[in-house]
Amino acid sequence: MDPRVLNFSTASLPVNGRVELWEGHNSRALIPLDIRTLDDAPMHATQANLVLPSVRMANVTGSAQIVERNESFIRENPTGVVAVFFALEGEGFFLHGEGMLQLNPGQAVVYHGDRPFTRGFPRGLREMVLTIPEPEFAEAFGVSLDRLPFVFDFGPATGATEQALPRVLSQTLRSGVADGPAVAVAEEQLRALLHRALTSSNSSAVGLVATAKDVIERSYADAGLTVSAVAAAVGISQRQLARAFAEQGSSVSGYLRSRRVALAQSILANPLYQGMSMAEIGARCGFSSQAAFSRAFKEESGSTPLQWRRAR
DSSP states (O other): OOOEEEEEESTTSOGGGHHHHHHHHHHHHSOOOEEEESSSSOOOEEEEEEEOSSOEEEEEEESSEEEEEOHHHHHHSOOOEEEEEEEEESOEEEEETTEEEEEOTTEEEEEETTSOEEEEETTOEEEEEEEEEHHHHHHHHOOOGGGOOEEEEOSTTSOHHHHHHHHHHHHHHHHTOOSHHHHHHHHHHHHHHHHHHHHSTTSHHHHHHHHHHHHHHHHTTOTTOOHHHHHHHHTSOHHHHHHHHHHTTOOHHHHHHHHHHHHHHHHHTOGGGTTOOHHHHHHHTTOSSHHHHHHHHHHHHSSOHHHHHHTO
8 A cells, every 4th residue: 555645624614514524534544433522612623644554643633522432333443453642732531441541741542443442632632643553563562452551651751762752753744755665664663663662661561650659649648548549540450550560560559558658657757756656657647557557567667666666
């Protein structure tokens, strides 16, 4: 198949037919989607596409909308691709089989196009999209499809690979490569960068762990913050979160315990709190009981809270 450059805009289209025409373009050029607006305002959307022999890419802008692929829609409109969505502007949610992700500009999510998902953009969106055939994705990246969704960051604070991937994608879209050698180079470069992004320190597992740690940092003194509550806040199952932490040589419960014990140690070492009982300290640090506090403290530090205080 020869490379094709496609462009779409709702600007000059009749207001009443814009959603259907927007769906039609996505179906032809990228991924079939069931699309609806979030309010009564007219749909505004643009898309610039580059269709290469093995990958498709797009630069997308749009007003507030919901895009969906449910089970019945997938049966009627299979894609056979894995998609990478790069959020450039506009916060959005990504609802999938095991939870919901909140995605911000500078984050990308990788997901199978033939698994149910719903994406929402309350204030509109600007993003880039890259699709790769499923067999090629599984073979080239060595990533089990069962581990999707993957989330990784590509903003200014990330590594060179993560920042380079959307930049090369944008440059390739703008150039509209047409000759054979240029097409091959563009596809190979994008594959290599994506492979490194998915397997580097900023891959999905690290991104999920970082998100979970942020949840824990904000609420670890709350006894109601459990492992299941952390997973729910991240938007994935406990099993997925446990697997992500395990890949980093840690565990959710272990990290939560270490943060609570560290807080307890700071209180125990402070002369201002010498009169505070062990039960009070444990409760202040998020432990459900004095026994749970003592047990966790000893597992973490090798001594009981009282022994630790006396040794100071």
